[in-house]
Amino acid sequence: xxxxxxxxxxxxxxxxxxxxxAAGAHAPARGPLRWLLTTNHKEIGTLYLVFSLxxxxxxxxxxxxxxxxxxxxxxxxxQPEFFNQMTTMHGLIMVFGAVMPxxxxxxxxxxxxxxxxxxxxxxxxxxxSFWLLPVAxxxxxxxxxxxxxxxxxxWTFYAPLSTTYAPPSTTFFIFSLHLAGISSILxxxxxxxxxxxxxxxxxxxxxxxxxVWTWLITAFLLIAVMPVLAGVITMMLLDINFGTSxxxxxxxxxxxxxxxxxxxxxxxxxxxMILPAFGIVSVIIPTFARKRLFGYASMVYATASIAIxxxxxxxxxxxxxxxxxxxxxxxxxxxxxxxxxxxVKVFNWITTLFRGSISFEPPMLFALAFVVLxxxxxxxxxxxAISPADFQYHDTYFVVAHFHYxxxxxxxxxxxxxxxxxxxxxxxHYPHERLAQWHFWLSVIGVNLTFFPMHFAGLAGxxxxxxxxxxxxxxxxxxxxxxxxxxxxxxxxxxxxxxRCVRGGEKAPARAxxxxxxxxxxxxxxxxxxTFETPPDFQPQQH
Amino acid sequence: xxxxxxxxxxxxxxRRTVGRTLVVLAGMFVFAFALVPLYDxxxxxxxLNGKTSGRAQAxxxxxxxxxxxxxxxxxxxxxxxxxxxxxxxNRQLRVHPGESREVTFRFRxxxxxxxxxxxxxxxxxxxxxxxxxxxxxxxxxxQRLAAGEELAAPLVFQLTPDLPAGVTTVTLVYTLYPxxxxxxxxxxxxxxxxxxxxRA
Numbered sequence: 001x002x003x004x005x006x007x008x009x010x011x012x013x014x015x016x017x018x019x020x021x022a023a024g025a026h027a028p029a030r031g032p033l034r035w036l037l038t039t040n041h042k043e044i045g046t047l048y049l050v051f052s053l054x055x056x057x058x059x060x061x062x063x064x065x066x067x068x069x070x071x072x073x074x075x076x077x078x079q080p081e082f083f084n085q086m087t088t089m090h091g092l093i094m095v096f097g098a099v100m101p102x103x104x105x106x107x108x109x110x111x112x113x114x115x116x117x118x119x120x121x122x123x124x125x126x127x128x129s130f131w132l133l134p135v136a137x138x139x140x141x142x143x144x145x146x147x148x149x150x151x152x153x154x155w156t157f158y159a160p161l162s163t164t165y166a167p168p169s170t171t172f173f174i175f176s177l178h179l180a181g182i183s184s185i186l187x188x189x190x191x192x193x194x195x196x197x198x199x200x201x202x203x204x205x206x207x208x209x210x211x212v213w214t215w216l217i218t219a220f221l222l223i224a225v226m227p228v229l230a231g232v233i234t235m236m237l238l239d240i241n242f243g244t245s246x247x248x249x250x251x252x253x254x255x256x257x258x259x260x261x262x263x264x265x266x267x268x269x270x271x272x273m274i275l276p277a278f279g280i281v282s283v284i285i286p287t288f289a290r291k292r293l294f295g296y297a298s299m300v301y302a303t304a305s306i307a308i309x310x311x312x313x314x315x316x317x318x319x320x321x322x323x324x325x326x327x328x329x330x331x332x333x334x335x336x337x338x339x340x341x342x343x344v345k346v347f348n349w350i351t352t353l354f355r356g357s358i359s360f361e362p363p364m365l366f367a368l369a370f371v372v373l374x375x376x377x378x379x380x381x382x383x384x385a386i387s388p389a390d391f392q393y394h395d396t397y398f399v400v401a402h403f404h405y406x407x408x409x410x411x412x413x414x415x416x417x418x419x420x421x422x423x424x425x426x427x428x429h430y431p432h433e434r435l436a437q438w439h440f441w442l443s444v445i446g447v448n449l450t451f452f453p454m455h456f457a458g459l460a461g462x463x464x465x466x467x468x469x470x471x472x473x474x475x476x477x478x479x480x481x482x483x484x485x486x487x488x489x490x491x492x493x494x495x496x497x498x499x500r501c502v503r504g505g506e507k508a509p510a511r512a513x514x515x516x517x518x519x520x521x522x523x524x525x526x527x528x529x530x531t532f533e534t535p536p537d538f539q540p541q542q543h
Numbered sequence: 544x545x546x547x548x549x550x551x552x553x554x555x556x557x558r559r560t561v562g563r564t565l566v567v568l569a570g571m572f573v574f575a576f577a578l579v580p581l582y583d584x585x586x587x588x589x590x591l592n593g594k595t596s597g598r599a600q601a602x603x604x605x606x607x608x609x610x611x612x613x614x615x616x617x618x619x620x621x622x623x624x625x626x627x628x629x630x631x632x633n634r635q636l637r638v639h640p641g642e643s644r645e646v647t648f649r650f651r652x653x654x655x656x657x658x659x660x661x662x663x664x665x666x667x668x669x670x671x672x673x674x675x676x677x678x679x680x681x682x683x684x685x686q687r688l689a690a691g692e693e694l695a696a697p698l699v700f701q702l703t704p705d706l707p708a709g710v711t712t713v714t715l716v717y718t719l720y721p722x723x724x725x726x727x728x729x730x731x732x733x734x735x736x737x738x739x740x741x742r743a
Binding site: 121122185188189192193196197198223224225227228230231232235246249250252254256257260261264322324 | 564
């Protein structure tokens with residue numbers, strides 16, 4: 001653990017010397033307690049990122065169990081009951097344990113640095129919101145060894161499958177999701193309070209880097225929909241343990257109500273996982289194209305439009321529950337409308353690249369792959385938005401292909417791009433370029449081998465969430481499984497690159513990348529424990 | 544260098560932002576629960592979830608539209624863990640909008656012990672549910688049958704003459720659900736009267 005400490009003792013010492021007695025009073029505790037009690041945004045950011053990486057590997061192992069079973073038709077390795085637990089846990093861990101905490105970790109590290117704030121607005125709350133997560137996910141993972149097994153109803157936990165017919169461990173699942181939800185909410189409050197109140201003097205809202213903007217909008221989405229998730233799982237808890245009938249038809253409830261409530265949370269949640277990714281890519285592409293971002297203001301408005309539209313599209317996940325025609329049409333058109341602001345973003349990224357002097361460092365490789373592969377996911381999303389077509393695609397592997405394209409080469413690649421981009425700032429060393437290139441190319445090949453054939457399997461009719469399948473899908477699944485193992489194994493390379501970078505490597509200057517212009521590049525690399533205690537002199541760029 | 548006044552300003556700003564976000568947060572949590580009755584009201588007004596009234600309704604005397612004939616089908620479904628059979632004497636009727644008809648349903652407890660159940664109705668297409676009036680229905684209350692007991696119970700219904708022209712077939716599905724012992728207050732309430740109070 002000690003090797004993860006971003007600040008070197010000498011840096012703290014120097015800083016205490018120049019900052020005077022006030023900085024000395026905040027001398028960090030020693031040993032493991034330091035990490036338990038820290039209120040420093042950089043250390044908490046590191047904790048979030050390390051936690052997220054652990055969850056990424058655990059969720060990845062669950063995915064590989066699924067892929068190993070699906071390598072051939074027939075049941076080989078696991079029983080269907082356990083297979084269902086693996087798909088469910090994979091989804092829950094990746095969504096709530098890997099992607100969301102990774103973005104919160106990046107926000108913790110970079111938002112104060114990018115706006116010139118000394119720390120987050122509420123540092124102790126920050127500590128609390130992180131430490132809720134290990135508790136939540138320990139409980140969730142513990143359900144695997146409970147009688148009746150872990151949750152097995154899919155990450156969408158549709159009632160009554162997750163209430164009347166659920167394993168006894170569901171109550172623990174609800175509790176862990178409550179904790180993770182509270183953690184997200186507190187993190188969001190902290191980020192909003194920081195961005196709205198602690199910007200460097202002279203930095204207006206429209207001067208903020210796009211990563212900050214996208215996170216501000218994401219935090220508002222979290223505030224709006226995490227309470228709805230909390231409400232839904234509370235209703236499940238009451239149905240399971242207290243005899244209510246919110247979702248139980250026998251008692252006058254309605255299972256379809258569950259789906260409406262869940263997706264009212266669920267669709268904005270999808271954007272919670274992608275908007276910060278947009279922000280990261282919008283920061284990286286201008287740096288390595290050595291140009292200002294094209295259409296800064298339109299990027300901000302596009303992000304806000306996507307966030308607002310996300311509240312009126314939820315039923316496109318439920319086209320086959322028996323919606324009336326007018327609702328089918330409404331949700332189909334609003335969903336397609338989202339392609340407009342998203343198209344604005346893709347257009348702006350490409351236009352930023354146009355006539356730029358581009359170099360292909362690892363962060364840029366991942367950011368470019370994001371633009372291409374996320375757009376493929378966006379197109380399959382448009383296909384799914386066509387309600388009559390969705391009647392065929394619904395619950396097939398085409399849906400699995402779609403959301404994995406937006407989440408893996410979308411959200412996850414953006415996180416990796418961000419990590420490669422900011423590692424020099426965190427550790428003071430550049431990541432090993434050759435290894436990072438290997439990691440990139442193996443990941444790109446692995447991701448496409450894994451998820452591209454799923455489109456064809458889905459169009460040919462292979463349903464989701466099944467441990468066995470008809471023989472005609474065997475070839476697609478073989479390729480998908482091989483790709484999955486390649487992608488999984490190449491993430492070990494990511495671990496190697498990160499660990500090597502923490503330990504040493506080529507020294508990075510304060511401005512680690514030639515075209516980087518935001519405030520974080522004005523502090524030394526590695527960033528000292530305390531930065532911007534005196535607000536920086538901020539010069540607005542002409543966007 | 545930051546002055547004390549600026550720092551105090553920031554602290555106040557943070558406090559205000561946190562206060563406002565907490566208000567939104569509480570509002571959204573309440574909103575999630577408010578959606579439950581709102582959903583029921585919305586569905587009752589529009590008939591969208593295919594639920595019918597849980598109480599007996601009066602006959603509408605607007606004449607019988609003999610120029611139209613609508614097929615009414617009855618589907619009955621059992622429930623796992625409940626050894627009951629439920630069957631309609633007629634699986635399918637041809638009715639004119641406006642006339643009232645009666646169908647007899649037969650319950651039989653094939654189990655070894657007495658048990659209770661209720662049949663929960665659902666109408667398809669859902670737009671027909673607003674035009675289906677039940678004058679009498681076994682589904683208004685739960686049934687209790689001793690081991691081996693049989694019960695014949697009527698459904699008297701009417702399709703109102705203003706049934707949308709596009710509807711040529713109306714399907715009524717009755718699904719049996721066990722009523723668990725000691726669960727009276729939660730499960731014996733009729734359909735369509737859902738409110739927060741029922742669920743307390």
